[in-house]
Amino acid sequence: MSQDKSNATTTTPLRPTLAPSSVDPEADEIEAELREHEGEIEDRSSAMGQLRGEYAFNANKLKESYYPRALPLLKSVHVNGYYRQRLEREIAWLGQKVIAMEQHKGGFFELRDLAQAKKALLDSLHPKFEEAFQQLERVTKTELAVLRNYENPPPIVLATVLTVMKIRGEEDAVVNWEQARILLSETYYYSFFTCKCRNHTKPGQIGEQPTPEHLAALEEYVLDPETSGENVSRASVPGGGMSLWLHALTVYYHVTAMTTPTKQTLEETREQLLRKRMALEEKKEEVSDASAKLDLLNKELATELEDLRQRYDVHMEPLQDMFFTANQKFNDVFSSPKRRAHDGSSLSPNYSPSSK
Numbered sequence: 001m002s003q004d005k006s007n008a009t010t011t012t013p014l015r016p017t018l019a020p021s022s023v024d025p026e027a028d029e030i031e032a033e034l035r036e037h038e039g040e041i042e043d044r045s046s047a048m049g050q051l052r053g054e055y056a057f058n059a060n061k062l063k064e065s066y067y068p069r070a071l072p073l074l075k076s077v078h079v080n081g082y083y084r085q086r087l088e089r090e091i092a093w094l095g096q097k098v099i100a101m102e103q104h105k106g107g108f109f110e111l112r113d114l115a116q117a118k119k120a121l122l123d124s125l126h127p128k129f130e131e132a133f134q135q136l137e138r139v140t141k142t143e144l145a146v147l148r149n150y151e152n153p154p155p156i157v158l159a160t161v162l163t164v165m166k167i168r169g170e171e172d173a174v175v176n177w178e179q180a181r182i183l184l185s186e187t188y189y190y191s192f193f194t195c196k197c198r199n200h201t202k203p204g205q206i207g208e209q210p211t212p213e214h215l216a217a218l219e220e221y222v223l224d225p226e227t228s229g230e231n232v233s234r235a236s237v238p239g240g241g242m243s244l245w246l247h248a249l250t251v252y253y254h255v256t257a258m259t260t261p262t263k264q265t266l267e268e269t270r271e272q273l274l275r276k277r278m279a280l281e282e283k284k285e286e287v288s289d290a291s292a293k294l295d296l297l298n299k300e301l302a303t304e305l306e307d308l309r310q311r312y313d314v315h316m317e318p319l320q321d322m323f324f325t326a327n328q329k330f331n332d333v334f335s336s337p338k339r340r341a342h343d344g345s346s347l348s349p350n351y352s353p354s355s356k
Contacts, residue, residue: 030339037326038330055316059305062301062304080283082222094272094276098269101266101269102266108266128244136193136241137194139241141186144186157232157239160236160246161183167214167249184238218250222247228243229244
């Protein structure tokens, strides 16, 4: 509903009024008139509150009805965006590789000639890891206890914690919520968990290469548009830090895989670069198409929400006018010379609706 209407005052303020009097008929008359206007104000305030609540409920229901239509488009944008970023990284790397191969011709040795470029690329990942570590280390005992005490944690939080357990390869652990609670105990979390995460993911110092199962679990996780660090953080602060770590780790594993030296010739590398560029254009088109459809859907939803708001405003505007009119009438009576003439006698300055 419109801003001025949604922000209209609907709570009846404390108002002084007249004390009951059996010896002053005029004071009683003023008292009755004030109470009448007070009742009108409370009635209009209540009706406006009910109407606003009904509008909010129906607006939320309308948004929910659009979600099933929007979800495939959101997933398409997210998934194609993920693969687009991968392709862009690969194209940039292959471009550097082609240049180095052309410069060194037959004397090209990838491990040596691209060492600095690989180091710079891995160093660029440090900030994402550090952001994840800082959020993990800022977790309070209360926030950790909230997560640990869930009987049925939110799905995105459960997926985050269980994926962390899979990637870390918890020894002899069955990956389920009961085992996850052990990982989330205060002693283990603060003494071992964050430290092991740092050691596990220091660029250039990972002792164990990821298994195909690890890579599959990571990709399944990051391809879910609901599992961004921001989304998970809203459901659980510790889970948010874990989510950031998983996303950073996914990029790290991709970079280490694509920069692993190969025995490709210059011509083969050029052909691979050309294929990647063609694939990137396809992904850009898919992202653009899904984004355009999503924009149309959002505009359709916005139109329906505006129509809903206007239909409620037809009823809200008269109520608001009556509310302000009743409020003005009350103030006019209360500030009238007739009422002020009774100040200090039968008038009480401490009246509130609860005193009736």
